Amino acid sequence: DFEKMNITKIKKSKNNKKLTVITAYDALFAKLFEEIADMILVGDSLNMSFAGKPDTLSATLEQMIYHTNAVCTGAPKSFVIMDMPFGTYINKDEALKNCIEVYRLTNAAAVKIEGGEDRADIIKHLTSNSIAVMGHIGLMPQYVRSEGGYKVRGKTHQDENQLIEDAIAVEKAGAFSIVVEGVMSNVAKKITEVVNIPVIGIGAGNVTDGQVLVWSDMLGFFEEFKPKFVRHYLNGASLVKDAVNQYRNDVQNSSFPSREEEY
Ligand code: KIV
Ligand code: NA
Numbered sequence: 001d002f003e004k005m006n007i008t009k010i011k012k013s014k015n016n017k018k019l020t021v022i023t024a025y026d027a028l029f030a031k032l033f034e035e036i037a038d039m040i041l042v043g044d045s046l047n048m049s050f051a052g053k054p055d056t057l058s059a060t061l062e063q064m065i066y067h068t069n070a071v072c073t074g075a076p077k078s079f080v081i082m083d084m085p086f087g088t089y090i091n092k093d094e095a096l097k098n099c100i101e102v103y104r105l106t107n108a109a110a111v112k113i114e115g116g117e118d119r120a121d122i123i124k125h126l127t128s129n130s131i132a133v134m135g136h137i138g139l140m141p142q143y144v145r146s147e148g149g150y151k152v153r154g155k156t157h158q159d160e161n162q163l164i165e166d167a168i169a170v171e172k173a174g175a176f177s178i179v180v181e182g183v184m185s186n187v188a189k190k191i192t193e194v195v196n197i198p199v200i201g202i203g204a205g206n207v208t209d210g211q212v213l214v215w216s217d218m219l220g221f222f223e224e225f226k227p228k229f230v231r232h233y234l235n236g237a238s239l240v241k242d243a244v245n246q247y248r249n250d251v252q253n254s255s256f257p258s259r260e261e262e263y
Pocket of ligand 1: 023041042043044045046083179181202212213214
């Protein structure tokens, strides 16, 4: 019962259907998620999980476009969102120029931009030029160096008010949906109630209009540590290591390849 998503269906799902969002960085995995997830996000988290960097900041537009093309090719039926990497939307003109480039070079349905009130004018400029924008507020990984770390948001009354202002500003600027990351669940609930566009949570409790997880986190491929908000649906790392160990054993004792696997 899969149906391809579009902006109208996504907006209509508010108060109607919970949205399931997963990241993907390549065609192989995108194909696996294609008819299951409502949206696929090509997250700049790939700079950490796949490029092994300490944060998302060094991802480039070219790299994001390369991965987005792979995802769109592998999952042509999916609604694919591309993360605009750090430094590619520093002002209205740069942002629009770069988003037009993304639309020209990929089949991405939308882009995602981190920022609240501080970036509302940029989001407005994009949406008024026919770019579909997903917002991203709360804990914003592209702010890690300027904030001095990753901090859960919404713990003070002042921060709660700021987050609500951010959500309203992003909605007013024309975003079709907002990711709310690393926010106290009671505050995420208020944000979800105050805006009329779907709020997609990550580390923000279960009251939001949907959830997003990084695929390699939820499938257990990242072993170093498990953030509190991640649920492991597969022990990916141990399954892979067991399989590769078996392969090595078979190579060492010459049981691979067998006669049936020979020419
Ligand atoms: O880069 C990413 O994967 C993201 C999600 C965690 C929302 O931005
Ligand atoms: Na991201």
